[in-house]
Amino acid sequence: MKTIALLTVLAIGAFLLYGTPEFPAWGDPQAPAALHVSPYYIEHTIEDTAVPNVVTSVLADYRGYDTMFETSVIFAAGLACLMLLRRYQPKTQETRLYRHVPTGITLRIAQGGKIPEASDEFERIDSQWVPYDLIVKLTARLIVPFAQLFALYVIAHGHHSPGGGFQGGVIYGAALILYAVSFDLRSTFRRLSERTAILLSAAGVLIYASTGFLCMLMGGNFLDYGYLAPLLGGDPVMARSHGIFIVEIGVGMAVMAVMVSLYYNLASAGRHDEGL
Amino acid sequence: MNANLPELIVIIPLIGAFLITLAATVHGKLCFPLAAAILTGALVSAVGLLGRVLAEGVVEYHLAGWRPPWGIGYRVDPLNGLVLVVVAAVALINLLGTRPLVEKDFGDRLGPFYTLYVLFVTGLMGIVVTGDAFNLYVLLEIAAITGYALIGMGNPQRAPLAGLNYIFMGTIGASLYLLGVGYIYLVTGTLNMMDIAARLPALAGSRLVMTAFIFCIAGLCLKMGFFPLHAWLPNAYSHAPAAVSSLIAPLMTKVMVYVMIRIMLTVFDPGFTFGTMGVSRGMVWLAVAAILGGSILALGTRHLKRMLTYIIVAEVGYMVGGFWLGNRAGISGAALHIVNDAAMTLCVFLAAGTFFYKIGGESIDDLQGLFRKMPVSMAAFAVGGLSIIGVPPTCGFFSKWYLISGGLAAGQYAFVGALLFSSLVNLALFFRIFEIAFFEPFQEHHGAHGAPAGTARQEAPLQMLVPLVLTALGLVALGLYSGDMVSRLIEHAIPAGIV
Amino acid sequence: MEDLAANFLTKYNYWAFIALVMIGFYAMIVKRNLVKKIVGMNILQTAVILFYVSIGAKRDADLPIIAHGHGSASHAVHAADYINPLPHVLMLTAIVVSVATLGVAIALAIKIYRQYGTLEEDEIGERIRNA
Numbered sequence: 073m074k075t076i077a078l079l080t081v082l083a084i085g086a087f088l089l090y091g092t093p094e095f096p097a098w099g100d101p102q103a104p105a106a107l108h109v110s111p112y113y114i115e116h117t118i119e120d121t122a123v124p125n126v127v128t129s130v131l132a133d134y135r136g137y138d139t140m141f142e143t144s145v146i147f148a149a150g151l152a153c154l155m156l157l158r159r160y161q162p163k164t165q166e167t168r169l170y171r172h173v174p175t176g177i178t179l180r181i182a183q184g185g186k187i188p189e190a191s192d193e194f195e196r197i198d199s200q201w202v203p204y205d206l207i208v209k210l211t212a213r214l215i216v217p218f219a220q221l222f223a224l225y226v227i228a229h230g231h232h233s234p235g236g237g238f239q240g241g242v243i244y245g246a247a248l249i250l251y252a253v254s255f256d257l258r259s260t261f262r263r264l265s266e267r268t269a270i271l272l273s274a275a276g277v278l279i280y281a282s283t284g285f286l287c288m289l290m291g292g293n294f295l296d297y298g299y300l301a302p303l304l305g306g307d308p309v310m311a312r313s314h315g316i317f318i319v320e321i322g323v324g325m326a327v328m329a330v331m332v333s334l335y336y337n338l339a340s341a342g343r344h345d346e347g348l
Numbered sequence: 349m350n351a352n353l354p355e356l357i358v359i360i361p362l363i364g365a366f367l368i369t370l371a372a373t374v375h376g377k378l379c380f381p382l383a384a385a386i387l388t389g390a391l392v393s394a395v396g397l398l399g400r401v402l403a404e405g406v407v408e409y410h411l412a413g414w415r416p417p418w419g420i421g422y423r424v425d426p427l428n429g430l431v432l433v434v435v436a437a438v439a440l441i442n443l444l445g446t447r448p449l450v451e452k453d454f455g456d457r458l459g460p461f462y463t464l465y466v467l468f469v470t471g472l473m474g475i476v477v478t479g480d481a482f483n484l485y486v487l488l489e490i491a492a493i494t495g496y497a498l499i500g501m502g503n504p505q506r507a508p509l510a511g512l513n514y515i516f517m518g519t520i521g522a523s524l525y526l527l528g529v530g531y532i533y534l535v536t537g538t539l540n541m542m543d544i545a546a547r548l549p550a551l552a553g554s555r556l557v558m559t560a561f562i563f564c565i566a567g568l569c570l571k572m573g574f575f576p577l578h579a580w581l582p583n584a585y586s587h588a589p590a591a592v593s594s595l596i597a598p599l600m601t602k603v604m605v606y607v608m609i610r611i612m613l614t615v616f617d618p619g620f621t622f623g624t625m626g627v628s629r630g631m632v633w634l635a636v637a638a639i640l641g642g643s644i645l646a647l648g649t650r651h652l653k654r655m656l657t658y659i660i661v662a663e664v665g666y667m668v669g670g671f672w673l674g675n676r677a678g679i680s681g682a683a684l685h686i687v688n689d690a691a692m693t694l695c696v697f698l699a700a701g702t703f704f705y706k707i708g709g710e711s712i713d714d715l716q717g718l719f720r721k722m723p724v725s726m727a728a729f730a731v732g733g734l735s736i737i738g739v740p741p742t743c744g745f746f747s748k749w750y751l752i753s754g755g756l757a758a759g760q761y762a763f764v765g766a767l768l769f770s771s772l773v774n775l776a777l778f779f780r781i782f783e784i785a786f787f788e789p790f791q792e793h794h795g796a797h798g799a800p801a802g803t804a805r806q807e808a809p810l811q812m813l814v815p816l817v818l819t820a821l822g823l824v825a826l827g828l829y830s831g832d833m834v835s836r837l838i839e840h841a842i843p844a845g846i847v
Numbered sequence: 848m849e850d851l852a853a854n855f856l857t858k859y860n861y862w863a864f865i866a867l868v869m870i871g872f873y874a875m876i877v878k879r880n881l882v883k884k885i886v887g888m889n890i891l892q893t894a895v896i897l898f899y900v901s902i903g904a905k906r907d908a909d910l911p912i913i914a915h916g917h918g919s920a921s922h923a924v925h926a927a928d929y930i931n932p933l934p935h936v937l938m939l940t941a942i943v944v945s946v947a948t949l950g951v952a953i954a955l956a957i958k959i960y961r962q963y964g965t966l967e968e969d970e971i972g973e974r975i976r977n978a
Contacts, residue, residue, distance in 0.1 A: 073877075077873065077876040078877070080872070080876060081869050081872045081873045081876065082869075084872055088559075088864075088869075090559065091531070091555045091556050091558075091559040092858060092861055092865075094535075094554060094555050094556050095534070095858055095861050096534070098858060098859065098860050098901065098904060099904040099906035100906070101908065101927050103902070104535055104536060105535075105903075105931060105933075105934070106903075106926075106931050107537055108417075108537030108538050109418060109538050109539070109933060110537070110926070110932060111926030113418070113932055113933065114911060114913070114924060114926045114932065115925075115926055117913060118913055118924070124912050124913040124914075125911070125913075126911035126912065126913065126932040127912075127932045127935050127939075130933060130936045131936045133412060133414075134414050134418055135419070136411075136412050137411040137412060137420045137483065138420065138482065138483055138937075138940055139939075139940065141483075141486045141490055142486055142939070142940040142943045144365075144470075144490055145489055145944055146946065146947050147366075148464065148467050148493050148494050148947065149493055149946070149947030149950045150950070151369070151464060152460075152464065152493060152494070152500075152950070153950055153951065153954040154457075155457055155460040155464065155497055155501060156497060156500050156501065156508075156958055157954050157957060157958065158457070232912070233912065234910070234912070238939060267373060270369060270373070271369075271370065274366040274370055275366075275370075277366055281359065281362055281366070282363065285359060285363065288352050288359075292413055293352070293355070293410055293412060293413045294352065294411055295413075296413035297412070298413065327943075337954065338950070338953055338954065338957065341961070342957075485941075492948075493947055493948065496951050496955070497951060500955050500958065504958070504962055505962065506975070508955045508958040508959045509955075509959055509971060511955050512881060512952060512955040512956060512959065515948065515951065515952050515955065516884060519891070519948055520872075520875065520888075523891055523895050526895050526941065530895065530898055533899075533902065534902055539937075
């Protein structure tokens with residue numbers, strides 16, 4: 073078995089090598105890929121869309137349609153994990169641990185029990201509970217707000233510097249995941265509930281798609297932001313720039329929400345009680 | 349809105365999918381009517397688009413208003429107009445016909461289920477309509493990811509593993525296709541299919557183009573479950589939930605076959621595809637192996653859905669083999685068989701879902717006495733079976749006729765022999781089932797619903813029965829109109845150079 | 848020999864890509880542990896991403912962000928001064944797709960673990976046969 077597999081892999085490698093003599097050299101400015109379509113983007117992005125970052129203008133405008141589906145892919149993945157893993161009604165009540173705050177005694181409730189999530193005297197704790205994680209919690213507390221701020225900057229500044237909805241959305245999601253890792257899953261739910269995450273992810277893609285649809289209602293082709301000029305003010309070129317910004321916000325929202333919801337479902341295996 | 353028809357067919361289900369998610373947070377009962385309305389809208393636009401293509405010729409649409417090759421363009425010719433109608437119709441009929449099954453299996457997660465269902469259809473519609481090689485990859489992944497999730501929801505004993513293996517195979521397939529597109533981009537600098545086609549002839553003899561060609565074929569063959577690469581298919585389709593296998597089985601493989609026809613004929617030149625590369629003969633022989641292998645494996649199982657999935661493996665062999673015959677009759681037969689096989693597969697899988705709903709068993713031995721117990725569903729299943737065998741007024745006969753005449757014209761007697769052999773095997777398979785269902789009395793130990801004893805008629809609910817019967821009637825109608833379909837739609841999509 | 852060395856040095860991006868594809872395939876075919884297969888799948892996807900991104904490189908070129916001051920948009924922009932943005936855009940999409948696939952694959956792996964208590968294919972096969 074192993075030799076057959078090895079031979080298959082070698083055959084694939086040999087097949088890949090077969091084409092290499094014709095590959096253009098690394099960084100060759102005369103390579104065909106660099107001469108046909110892409111120069112148009114570089115030379116016309118400013119006059120077409122007023123966006124200096126060519127990656128952003130190609131991503132959200134020239135090939136904006138791909139990006140809409142890319143956002144849909146990630147939405148589908150979030151929903152897929154939810155559907156595959158989520159346990160809505162656990163058949164057997166899981167064991168839960170509570171800590172009596174004044175005395176530090178831990179209560180273990182094996183079954184049932186109607187003790188609320190948390191009260192002044194009792195707090196619910198994870199099965200692997202670290203009593204003093206001051207440094208982790210404090211550091212996370214310091215980092216999270218700045219990370220979120222930075223994420224918003226990355227989304228908003230995608231027109232002029234590397235960045236955009238995906239990158240910003242991922243950073244924002246990572247900030248929330250950092251919070252969930254350093255505190256616990258339940259306190260993250262109080263900030264961003266599962267339901268809100270799903271709604272945000274659907275709403276994010278919906279912003280993208282309905283912006284495109286609006287262009288259609290205004291008489292243009294789907295996603296032709298230029299036709300939004302009467303609504304957004306300014307000329308069609310600036311309308312494209314604003315249109316790109318609107319869809320980037322939608323992308324950022326969707327990516328952030330899906331990242332968090334993926335974490336919720338994967339880290340707790342769908343039970344939504346305790347994470348990593 | 350008429351000018352935007354090519355876009356509406358994709359955008360209605362896409363926006364609709366998100367609306368379903370939002371509606372599900374209000375009430376789960378809203379999902380089904382919403383999904384039905386969305387797919388009806390998509391079907392109406394697809395029919396409208398096909399009408400427009402027939403009236404005006406090829407329809408193009410430039411997304412975001414950018415001209416290809418800079419922007420992404422849609423291109424609808426009569427053949428993909430037809431495939432679009434088939435995809436929308438199959439998805440709608442299956443949605444209507446499986447509601448009780450879905451509510452039984454997914455009662456607590458109707459919102460995610462219907463959202464993924466509609467997104468899957470969006471992906472397939474986009475794959476068929478797009479004119480951009482990379483856009484096709486993105487949509488392929490939408491259809492694939494939603495498909496993985498839907499399949500993984502099946503029988504908890506086996507479905508997750510089958511789904512994970514499907515992910516591995518599907519990802520390899522998609523990555524190979526993406527590599528092929530990358531190689532093409534490397535040598536042509538463009539991603540638009542028409543633009544690639546215009547620039548490839550200047551690169552004749554390039555090793556990179558040949559490599560790209562092989563990668564595209566290999567990737568698509570993996571995705572459609574073509575014979576040596578079919579191992580994931582029977583498990584994935586037979587362990588999926590009933591409502592899902594009757595959606596994915598008719599559509600996914602057929603759409604992939606369409607993509608192969610599209611890429612091989614419009615991106616690569618037919619002369620290059622059938623001549624220079626010299627793979628036609630090999631592909632036809634693989635198709636012969638697929639047909640024989642699928643048929644024999646189907647004989648060896650008594651699990652109804654598994655048997656049907658092996659028949660799909662054989663049917664993929666029909667279509668791929670017919671296409672690689674490289675003549676007009678063969679390609680017409682393959683294209684016609686895309687439509688017919690989608691309808692036939694839908695019919696038998698819907699019927700299997702109906703049996704499963706009523707009797708709860710999936711083995712063919714559980715079908716005893718069903719002609720008396722569920723006469724209407726069994727009759728519809730019989731029509732589907734006859735069509736798969738290839739009995740005249742049903743549509744299966746006509747596409748097989750084209751395939752056989754194509755095989756004879758190309759001198760590929762092994763392919764003709766395999767087709768006839770497979771028809772015989774299908775005859776044996778279905779008559780084995782008919783015999784069990786007709787002559788052997790219904791036995792009570794399968795009564796999943798505590799059914800009363802005897803041969804009392806116990807038909808499935810009307811909302812399952814009506815779509816099933818419509819599909820069965822559709823098989824006959826497709827058969828009667830297949831001559832028109834070939835002469836008015838399919839013929840126009842085949843390049844003039846092919847005789 | 849000179850030729851080979853030049854070939855090797857000017858195309859090292861492709862050698863890396865080919866090596867990664869082979870590693871990915873090897874992991875997916877040979878390994879019997881599902882998580883290792885998932886890792887192999889990810890390596891394969893990353894290899895494709897590396898391939899595309901390396902197509903976009905241009906010698907002596909800058910990031911594809913057009914240098915401009917307000918009111919000076921009129922001065923000519925030369926495509927040769929900026930690297931090719933298109934592969935980067937395409938690969939942003941492919942990265943997202945590979946994250947999405949990874950998420951669904953892990954979700955299914957968790958489900959499998961819940962069912963069988965193991966992620967070794969041989970043991971799962973045994974359990975299916977015994978069931």
